[in-house]
Amino acid sequence: MLLFYQVLDGLVSGSIYAALALAIVLAYRATGVINFAQGQMAVFSAYLAWSLTTIGLPVWLAIAGALLLSVVVGAFLERVVMRRFESAEPLVGIVVSIGLFISVNGLVSLIWGTSLTQFPAVFPAGSIELGDVGITYVALGTVVVLLLVIAALQLLFMRTRLGLGFRAVAVNPESSSLSGLPVGLLLMTGWGLAAALGALAGTLVAPALYLQPGMMDMVLIYALAAAVLGGLDSPFGAVVAAWLIGVVENLAGTFIPAIGNDLKIAVPLVLMCLVLFFRPQGLFGRVEVERV
Template structure:
């Protein structure tokens, strides 16, 4: 029983990261109708910025804040200069552009930083909290608290502010929002900026759990985050969070109890979850089923 609880705790830590990146994917999809395959790579580049700043003596919390601000600006600029020129209904072009960005960002990291792993200082204290025979690392507690704060902040933003109402209006009907006088272009940029900042936070959470920073660090996280966004529903932030936590726990239990599965092999489970969801319930568990008039 103690081993089960320990694996449950470990799974929640990973699940918080998957949920954070899945939230970023959902936010982009809601505002622009595009699935951003490069979301994880954007977070990886932001984490390199955190490493570079802390390497020259900047306090880690200030470095994380700076990376999130730069990521916000970069995400908004990317939407303004490139994404806005893409028709989201042209799915082939969208996939090609997103795949190109994924490849480009990974190549840039490899060119400028190399493939060697780098250790990023954790914003959380070392050690763990003992709950009976189960030990909960402070990094796990911190990751869950950060996820909770992000969810609460987004809920307040989207439901209680004019900016949030504008973002929701654009997500529901971009054409009607433009006709009603809303600054659709600016709102789309803000949506991409917020998603990029969330991706930066997810990257920092990955390294806070003890993993080394390297160019391919976010690839497995992206697979689980995509699975979480698909399972929860690409138009549901709540679904992304719930599915992310569930997948994190499922991964931890599967690797622990199914002997033939290693950490890398478990990625196949996430892919199967995506395929089954798209086949059986394309809108996801929490998503809205859209009905087209014919």
């Protein structure tokens, strides 16, 4: 029974890592840059949602509003900041995203302060009884929301013209541009969608963690690990890897006393190193072919 609850807990935290990892993968597919600021942008969105609740909106409406605003913020950052560096060395892109990370963190502290803020509960308290196990609504809701997101993304990418455009731009921006796709607009939308996914991660995690400028820092590390482990350009891989990381970490922290709570983060990272050693392209990534 303890095992069951630990796996469930792992899936719940894994779902939150997955939402942010999906955001990182989407932004990466759009612009080829790993956005280190993704977690910090999620914090910004979570605070936005909180501000919307303070003016009297119900929490679900506030989150929806924050998601929409995040799309605008993400698209804006892509157009105004990131666009200039997309053709530069990848390292420059990384550093620009680090600059964004610091700036957004500073902005959040400036607007909302650095003290802990309570975020209203998204899901009702209590749990649903299935036979002799109880699953809390929070756990159930988090996992279900993530599954819905995956389904929506799948529909978007595979069944819509917009999704087709995204995939085309991700594979070959130049040819896409020559075939008349609005590449710039698609990149902006890609970053906007990524920001919305990050916002979802932020608002899902906020009730448990309290709002504070650094609340996504650890989640970002897990999400980065999940994105890379999954293969970086594979949304499906990112989700599977995130769940794997959540579960493995929780089990190791609980059942191996020598690891305990402080070192449990090492377990998924070591696992990631091992997997990458044998599959450098990640679990579901494509092998990179170099042309000489």
